[in-house]
Amino acid sequence: MEGYIEKITPFIVMDLLAEARQLPDAIHMEVGEPDLPPSHRVQEAYMKAIRDRRFCYTPAKGLPELRERISEYYLDCYNVNVSPERIIITPGTSGAFLVVFALVAHTGKRIVLTDPSYPCYKNFLYFLKSEPLFVPVGPDTSYRIVSEMIPRGQNAGAMVVSSPSNPTGTVYRDKELEALVEYSSRNNLLFISDEIYHGLVYDGRAETALRFSDEVVVINSFSKYFCMPGLRVGWMILPEHLLRTAEIIVQNIFIAANTPAQYAALEAFDRGYLEMVRDTYRERRDYLYDALKDILLIDAHPDGAFYLWAGIGNSSLNSMEFSQRLLREQHVAVTPGVDFGTHNTDDHIRLAYTCSMERLKEGVARIREFLGGL
């Protein structure tokens, strides 16, 4: 019998990445992390933490000052009140998903995920010996889940919504998010809002699920918008009734997140710098979308994050063949759609605009040449 651990999938893109690293002129459009560094202020605070010898563990819930700062950010940015008590710092969103998914899985309930979605969601569940409840989403709903799609009577205990989403960049509109939060509340589903790409929104803005209820879970981190992926600092905001159990789990399975990085994160809420970050990615998004929309089948509008989800149905290649040949023939690395699920993913690729405009332009030229040669 196949066990859960065998179901945990490797990131398929990793093998491609290893290959791409051998090619000095490769254009990296597969990388899911910002190419911009955090602000100078963050870097200074980081070095100061080291000079100040901040090498001990923080409390399990994280540095109290950082939890205060995040609370202020929710007030400034979203106009919602979140007590610092409800904020727990985690080693990236990874740590937060592991804990929150465990809280659900331990009740015997299952978690609703969209297909496609972030590959690790399902793998956290397999690690916890829980079978995800996949909901296929596609262009008919702009890759968004709507309440009618949520399975009933299959022991669902929670659902995950990511907005802006990975891999499509889709942003849920306020009304849509509100409807899902309300549906979850009526149906005893824990609503888990993955807001890691918040801030990286180019048309309108993304609302936090906390706007609609205090009973939702919000997960976010400093890895994307705040340009600190390798620092492994994220956070989760929990309803009161889950707080103490989550704290005990964090204490035992992580101890705490990296200490100097938490001090550095105190300086992350730097409006001017963050606007520059967003503007940089917006410019790239605009360019890439315009350049590719007539040569690939872009069926999800890239509202946010730093991804473009593009159909390759015209190429007669599947996503792995397409990605491999594009890398070998043109030295452009992209992520095969199959990394993100099984529903119409094999005729898609994900392109990340996490490299400079100059590289993106060169990438587009090479993709054109590749497509012309098929």
Add this chain to the structure above:
Amino acid sequence: MEGYIEKITPFIVMDLLAEARQLPDAIHMEVGEPDLPPSHRVQEAYMKAIRDRRFCYTPAKGLPELRERISEYYLDCYNVNVSPERIIITPGTSGAFLVVFALVAHTGKRIVLTDPSYPCYKNFLYFLKSEPLFVPVGPDTSYRIVSEMIPRGQNAGAMVVSSPSNPTGTVYRDKELEALVEYSSRNNLLFISDEIYHGLVYDGRAETALRFSDEVVVINSFSKYFCMPGLRVGWMILPEHLLRTAEIIVQNIFIAANTPAQYAALEAFDRGYLEMVRDTYRERRDYLYDALKDILLIDAHPDGAFYLWAGIGNSSLNSMEFSQRLLREQHVAVTPGVDFGTHNTDDHIRLAYTCSMERLKEGVARIREFLGGL
């Protein structure tokens, strides 16, 4: 029915710690992390990593240079050959235990732990919905497990040995360790050697389990001997057949350990500095053991780590009462024995010598006064 998640215990000491933090003159003998900073070289490398903008994710298995460096360390320090391929960097030993325990728990097998032992061991297992197999250990075997004690026919799939151990500081002799590794191999138990306190050994030295077999798991970190607890960088050395699965799990549930901290760790193997660290703790161990051995019942010889496991049976107080009153009346914080298990733990406390000689001396004076007043 009580679920596994309810079995996960908080660190009991945490409430005491919160209380102790309110007392400006408290003597902290409860803290399980070094009070010495990492070396100047480590601090310089850490700051350089920030100046060099090392903010991206490392590969899931960790920075290749660091894995090389650790491999060299095993050759230098233990004269054993460990391929860097078999070394995976983790977020502290916490990350390593979670992954290794999951590999065992997913087979349906159980893990043998000593009672008393590090409190998180059992809690990782409860998190993974697995019931630990506890083996009570006491002064008759110097708190060491011997093969005759290992339960048979109870679905055991692995055993954990920590040497020097927490909470007792006991070091296993080479022959004892070898016998346990051989027993494990004959009985299809995965031998998991927690070597986090290696280096902090004051009489003789601790041998690595890798000396006796390549099929064991060794877990270690930069948190104790290397004085970098808040950096959350550890490692595990795995047998070949577990490597790929472990890598896939790490990729999905952690992504990687903190990047600048991994660069800092490159400079951690600084023999001169590490000798100073050991000498510092040895001096404190010598002092504290001498000062307390006639007033408390020290039934485990403190060979290593930075702990003293002391019986309080003469006091007529249980470990929690003793710890609470000692804190309130004399402002000395220690850890109640019950944090570490249930077997004769309630008549013990753990004292950590992670504060200066001056503070230790003051602590001893206050403990004397406390005992005199009972």
